[in-house]
Amino acid sequence: MDPIAIIIGVTCLIVGVVAGKLLFAGNTKKKLEEAEIEAKKMLADAQTSAEALKKEKLLEAKEKFVQLKAEHDKEILERNKKVAEAESRIRSQEQSLNSKSGNLDKQMKENEAIKENLTRQLEVVSQKKAELDRNQEEHVRRLEKIATLTADEARAQLIESLKQEAQTRALVIQQEIIDDAKQKATKEARKIIIQTIQRTAAEQAIENAVTVFNLETDEIKGQIIGREGRNIRAIEAATGVDLIVDDTPEAIILSSFDPLRREIARLSLQRLVTDGRIHPARIEEVVEKTRKQIEEQVMEIGERTVIELGIHGLHKELVRMVGRMRFRSSYGQNLLMHSRETANLCGIMAAELGLNPKLAKRAGLLHDIGKVPDEETELSHALLGAKLAEKYGEHPSVVNAIGAHHDEMEMAYVISPIIQACDAISGARPGARREIMQQYLQRIKDLENLALGYGGVEKAYAIQAGRELRVIVEAEKVTDAESDKLSFEIAQKIQTEMTYPGQIKVTVIREKRAVNVAR
Incomplete structure (x- = not known):
């Protein structure tokens, strides 16, 4: 605007x-x-x-x-x-x-x-x-005119000579490599085993076939026996343990090859004596309560063992079987202590070899679970243990290690020979297992007689507590080659016919003496 x-x-x-x-x-x-x-x-x-x-x-x-x-x-x-x-x-x-x-x-x-x-x-x-x-x-x-050979024939001869020379050199180099590898492997294996044993502390064998139950006075023996022996019969029937009441002052002997039954009987007697009421009905009640308490204790032992070894995810039935090992023994060696020792050895050896120590420790703990089954079977403890491990979802390498630790299955995994070696180390160390004197002497005698049964054998001595057998042969009847064969045959016969802990070394000695007299 x-x-x-x-x-x-x-x-x-x-x-x-x-x-x-x-x-x-x-x-x-x-x-x-x-x-x-x-x-x-x-x-x-x-x-x-x-x-x-x-x-x-x-x-x-x-x-x-x-x-x-x-x-x-x-x-x-x-x-x-x-x-x-x-x-x-x-x-x-x-x-x-x-x-x-x-x-x-x-x-x-x-x-x-x-x-x-x-x-x-x-x-x-x-x-x-x-x-x-x-x-x-x-x-x-x-x-070709000078050599009277065609070029193809000369070439073929040259190639053949070079091929033979190369094969000879290759065999020599191969043998040198094999010898060097064997020497280094033997040295390294010995080093690993020695380090493994040195880093493991083990207990001595302490298990027996009897348990001594101490009493405050001998008057309690009469109450335990009962009128016409009915109390002692009730205890033996309920526990499966033999009670030996003799002149031993203030003591009763519980006899059984089953440590679990002996423990149930011992705890039941302790409760009955403390309570003072000893009669068949009370005995059955106390034994049943003690059996349940032992089952809880077995589970607790298994869980504590698994936790201490650092093993996770184990099935409850396998944990219970581990706890039952506490009340089993083999040649006087407690089965749980043996399994724990084997597990620790396996873990250390697997770590030294660069393998999985947790898996090896797991297989080492479970390798003897076939010795504590709920029901007796005709299978060996190794095969039964493998079957149980497979049933409860264990790794295939653990199953194979359990079944193969006595060569009853083919070894398919690397940890299988480790379990076998550590089992042998735990059972063969001094003080691990114990035999009665008669069995020990009989085994020594059987070793010597087995060697004396071969032709040309002059003398045989079992030394180092039966861990080595030295065989002296007659030089006129047995040659050097035959002595090697004889050593192998005796070792095979011992392995197939005798039962023994650890291993036995067979040494055949052939000595040639030339004697003349100067007069």
Whole structure:
């Protein structure tokens, strides 16, 4: 909207307001005239101001136009400058392309010249090669004429001789490698076994076939026997243990080959004697409570053993069987102590060999679980243990190690021979197992008699507590080769016909003496 019209409108509005006020106030005509004069004056001032403002706006518009025109001219100049620069670059590129095109033509001409030169050289080489082939054929014909052999026959003879020489050298190198490997393997195996044994602390054999139950006075013996022996018969029937009441002061002997039954009988007797009420009904009640307590104790022993060895995820039935090992023995060696010792040995040996020590320790602990079954079977304890381990979801390598530790299964995993070796170490160490004197002497005698049964054997001695058998043969009847065969046959016969802990070394001694007397 035009600012002059706005000013004129505002002025008229002011004049109307002033005239209204004068009329409303009842002023005189004189005042009206003065007002008209003042209004005209104000209107003239407004028109003057409007003209001045219009001139000012026109000047501003002209200045703005000049400024925009200058900016437009500047932009046009910059665009013209850029266009000129682009044209300059294009001309430079055209010149460069023209120069490269000339160089390329020149290089193509040079390459054609080089190609022609190479072609000529190839022709010369081909001619020389053909000449060389002719000379070689002539040379081969002369050699065949001199050697009376064709080139193929000479080549075949040379290859055969080289082949035989290579085979001979390969056999020599192979034998050297095998001997060196055997020597190093034997040394390393001995080192690992010695380190394993040294790092394991073991207990001595302490189990017996009898348990002595101590009494405060001999008067309690009569209560235990009962009227006409009914109490002692009830105890033997409930526990499966023989009670021997003799003249031994303040003691009763509990006899049984089952340590678990002996323990149940001992705890039951202890409760009955402490309570003082000893009669058949009370005996059956106490024995049943004790049996349940022993079952809880078995589970607790198994869980504690598994935790101490760091074995996780074992089935509850296997944990219970581990606890039952505490009340089993083999040659006087506690079965649980033997299994724990074997597990520790296996873990250490597996770690030395870079194998999984946890898996080896697990197999070592479970390798004899077949000796504590809930039901008796015709299977050997190794095969039964493997069957139980497989039933309760053990790893196939653990199952194979359990079944193969007495060579009743084929060893399919690396840890299987480790379990077998550690089982032998635990059972064969001094003090591990115990035999009665008569059995020990009989085994020594059987060893010597077995060796004396062979022809040419002069003497036989079992030494080192039956762990080595030395056989002396007659030099006139047995040769050196036969002595080697005799040693092997005696070892095989001992292995198949005799039962013994650990291993037995068989040494055959053949001595040739030449005696003359100077007179």
